[in-house]
Amino acid sequence: MDLMGGMQKALRHMLVARGVESTTVQVGAQTVHHYALTGQGKGPPVVLVHGLGGSANGFGRTLFGMAKRFSRVYAPDLPGHGFSVEYCGGEVCVRNQFDVLRAYVEEVVKAPAFVVGNSLGGAMAVNLAAEYPEWVRALALVAPAGAQLPEAENTALLNSFVVKSPAEARAFTRRLFHRPPLPALLFAYELRHFYDTPTVRALTAEALATRACLEPEQVRNLAMPLLFLWGGSERLLPSETLKWYRAHLPAHAQVRVVDGFGHVPQLERPDELVSHLVRFADSAEL
Template sequence: MLVARGVRSETVELAGQRLHHFTMKGSGKGPPLLLVHGLGGAASGFGRVLLPLAKRFERVFAVDLPGHGFSPEYCLGPVCVRGQYDMLVEYCRQVVGGPAFVVGNSLGGALSAQLAAEHPELVSALGLVSPAGADVGHEPIREVLEAMDVRTAEQSRALTQRLFHRPPWAMLFFANALRGVYSTPAVRALSADALATGEYLKPEQLRRLQMPVLFVWGGSEKLLPQQSLAFFREHLPPHSKVRVVEGFGHIPHVERPGEFVSELLRFADSAGL
């Protein structure tokens, strides 16, 4: 459906690793826009926002991180999170090119924040949507990852309830499919790595962000701990725009794509993008 509407579905090779992505040439004057999904997610999760965003930006990218979506498995070792991040950096350098408005959800938010802190030349503006990466202690993170380790139909339905503000009945009906999504080698390796290393975003990384920053948190966020909201509120730079949106769950681009696009465009207008 996306390809039929003008979206390109391609595979690129970077540092010996193949990555799949969706790209669309836009008709707007905004900078390139890059969308980064979360753990167990995929670029296709942004399928309903690609076309409306392309009306405002010169090009829109949505990448499948290694081992997600249509990208093959990559790292199964103890530095898996770092491997995912390194591939995102290479993707931005070699594929996206110039500085982009980078929008990341969940794990993609944590990777995008690190990208902006370590490589500000690649990020003209930063959007964090229910981002992971907050240093809220080991136990809350362990609980989140355990909730995502779905092995039964009941656990699948419970996770679906946590991902949405109000899950569509069809999502609950097909919730058991999450067992396949969250049991891939990449997801299991990333989860194990996160628990083993305990590496989180550092306050000083966030404080030194100079580009425009949008932080969006769902009023119905049920996956990440509420301490995460407090962490980002405390440590993001004063110029950041923080939005707690009622009716948003953990993945608003899937559940409420129109409102998600509106949030990004209002921010882009205010930031002069």
């Protein structure tokens, strides 16, 4: 077993020991691993959607805080990520990943949810809210991808996921955090196993070939309560992403640029992220 795989399994065991359900579910013909935790709150169910190369484990330290405020918290591993098997329904592409997410909400969550998406998961959450608004009670975008970027910026972003040396691994890791923890830097080259997978390679190749991105009207027409969180120390996504979203978000969206947040605050500042999400939920009377 590789080091990162062992650490991921150890984290799963810890979450299960604390009462989190870790199971696989059939979503259509696809087997998907997910975490589910029954909450003590009265808010709607929450669905936490990770980004490219990420996993549900990345939200492990937010599950319990969210469960205090909401009725149930879900965190699926998208196909080819975390403990979910590779996509088995044909070509690996962003649209098929999205179709699995949509089916997961419809068949597993079975209720309009507060959907929280990070990075690619943020772009997919926008798609879900735009195409199937009946399943999205409210939306939180945490450093979301999906903006229309200049070709050079888009190519540089996607090429950054190709890590071929320890130095490149450390450089990529530094781009994810406000202050990268020492263990993440020490084991940065091992972290490449999260990004050097058939699924991630296929998705980045598709994005390079097609420059797939959101359309402005998909964002502009979102009618549900909406929170947009951007890290003051965001280094992975180019600043043009924030500008694009600011230009197209609906007027009712709450936009917060948070000092001390990098690209993955669920890993680095989980309690602060939960605080922002709960404060937003309170303001939206969820």
